[in-house]
Amino acid sequence: MSRIPVHVAFIMDGNGRWAQVRGLPRHEGHRRGAAVVKKILRIAEKNGIKYATFFAFSSENFSRPESEVSFLMNLFERFLKKYSKTLWEKEVRFRAIGNLSQLPINLQFAIEKLIQSTTCFDKFHLTIALNYGARSEVIHAIGNLLKNENVSVENLTWEDFKQYLYTKDLPDPDLIIRTSGEQRLSNFLLLQSAYAELYFTKTYWPDFNEKEFLLAIEDYGTRERRMGKINDKTND
DSSP states (O other): OOOOOSEEEEEOOOHHHHHHHTTOOHHHHHHHHHHHHHHHHHHHHHTTOOEEEEEEEEGGGGGSOHHHHHHHHHHHHHHHHHHHHHHHHTTEEEEEESOGGGSOHHHHHHHHHHHHHTTTOOSEEEEEEEEEOHHHHHHHHHHHHHHOTTOOGGGOOHHHHGGGSTTTTSOOOSEEEEOTTOOSOOSSSTTTTTTOEEEEOSSOGGGOOHHHHHHHHHHHHHSOOOTTOOOTTTOO
8 A cells, every 4th residue: 555644533423323314323323333443443553554543522512412422421431441451452552632521430530541551552552532622622732831931932833832732642643534424623633633634435434444444545645745845846
């Protein structure tokens, strides 16, 4: 395969609609969607991708029906506990980004336990965005930056500022994939995706498979990533 992205981020959209068109409860769509994450991780590792980030729950998702939110919180906790052994065996480092303090205590504990138990790994990096919103992340970062008396705002650089973001230990995503046909970022990694390649597919997340993933990677490999610089060949 041609050029491979180092970091791929996923906006996992369409779980509810996948279930609806099949006459199934939305819960079943979310359950099937969680299973897809495991498959995509295997494909990513196999193809040399080192970082994968999944947008699992936005800060706005708390406005959904209480029963659905409760199901998702329990689903996340079960996923982490069930998948933890595989992460250890494969030497995968786990991270979670977002306002984690608003999550249920049991889920917070499961997240922290998995983070701490995988900090020594560097073979592959899995990040889950939970209760995440890019605008809230920026506000949080600015608040912490202003508390640091050693930072000169006048001479502030991007390298300085990104140390206050949730993603400070991660490279910016090279490729962002969104399923279900929507073509927007929906408050996901807005600053980090400044130069990311975007790939949209109409496929609902529960149906996103290896073929779809490889098509996205192949498409990425055909794109010319100038990062705002002039291309010597085309003088664009």
